[in-house]
Amino acid sequence: MRILFLAVLRAHTGNAVTATRIRDHLDAVGHTCILKDALDFESSSTLASLIDTEKFEAALALHLYRGGRLLQGQRIPFGIIFGGTDINEYIKHGEKKQMMGTVLEEARFAVAFTESMKEMALTKWVDPVFTSEVKARVKRTAGVQLMGEMPREDLHAIVKNCFAVVNSSISEGMSAAILEAMDLEVPVLARNIPGNRAVVKHEETGLLFSHPQEFVQLAKRLVNDPALEKKIVTKGKEYVRLCHSWKSERDTYQNLMRKLQ
Template sequence: MRLLFLAVLRPHTGNAVTAQRVRAHLEAAGHVCVLKDAFDFESPSEIANLILAENFEAALALHLYRGGRLLQGHRIPFGVIFGGTDVNEDANQRDKNTVMGRVLEEARFAVAFTESMKEMAHAQWPHAKGKIYVQSQGIATTPNAAFNWNTFLQRSEINQSADNLHIFLLICGLRQVKDPLYLVDAFSEWHQEEPNVYLVIVGPEVDPVFTREVKAKVKRSPGVRLIGEMPQEDLHAVVKNCFVVVNSSVSEGMSAAILEAMDLEVPVLARNIPGNAAVVKHEVTGLLFSNPQVLVLSAKRQNDRIAYSCLGA
């Protein structure tokens, strides 16, 4: 089958990574899957021309609003995959909610990464009940065996001689929905009490205006470091060497960073939001926190035992 796959392909975002993985699986199953950036199209009419020119037999969209709305009104069957912000954020805007409801009316099926996301979608669009299925994401980790951890610490201006160095790693694109500044003050204060503690934020500069705000805040925050985007294999090596992976997002569909940390057997501390709570079972597979003070207090109390607690040992 010849498939059109629409997704937002902004580099290094979760949706872009997920789209590439879905395409790979579809092609491995013998289909031709043409992946297109939804942001390259403004209306369904442009997609109609593309469908005709490329002779597509069916279509798939990742993100109910950004991709799904472009597939309305065509004769070919299509399905949608919820991206996270569509259900968690866009559904709260009346105009977008209406559009997404119409997309679900026309879609043959919809896929949610978690049961909680499915339930939220059912609450917003009751007419879609019966066509929403849950399929969790799959991940693969490939740490660079040649990665030099000490060189990374040196480049990050982290004191390698500190006893019992604790690197808390936050992986995210610099945009507001990831809320990377949420933990900065708490970790900076903790670092000044215990110089072996660092918060390292790693990720691409997605939102230029917000990036400037993050850089300014980090610059005046002792113990907090900001690192630009890295090749995936190097990033996985950093994850494998860090003390804990943290997630501070306001909204998540299913965090690939959390899944990859778990795959590498690295402890996880995640903000208590539905997307994270669907993945992290508190005090079994990780710790959920409701504010920065709770996170730091919990980590201080457990100290080295935090790694064992997060891994369910």
């Protein structure tokens, strides 16, 4: 894959050394990674011409503000790497902070070199007002516990010890949590929205609810009907095996990547 890598490349600086090291990592696995100095481009339109001419397929930027802002609206997917200046300086300026937040929304992924940098980014951009509201609501709700991020192995161990997994999202593409629960043989109760209906067949691979009262009714039914629970668990496991096989997914992506070469 031809990858455009934007960074500030002043000679003998930490940025230049870091960018070169990352480029070498990408080149080592067969990609063609081209380093360009972000300061050479006056605007996104100038960069767009280079992308078209050089036929870049993806991009990476070191620094949200210096490099990432140039990738906004481009026709290729991109990821960003936080720079110290982003977190320590630019975040203090309202316009620059807003710009960096917009870049984060469009980026496919973001990389932070340290935990403190990651925590600062989460605090400044994950929507702190909404987060505080959720935490306050959880504290007032009996029987509900808010869990933070955890390793996958620990999460799976917790899920396997639960009676059911509930997905109450109002918008989903394809819920990995639902598929993981099915694979772990744990019943699923999910909100009846298009994304969930795509993977949950009501009373076959899970239970779908449209409002709180229906959720309560279905949850009670599941608790009191071992035959229904067994049916859902069995069919859910089979559905994941047939339609979401890890091996099939791996083979599919490998084949798709060949089309980009």
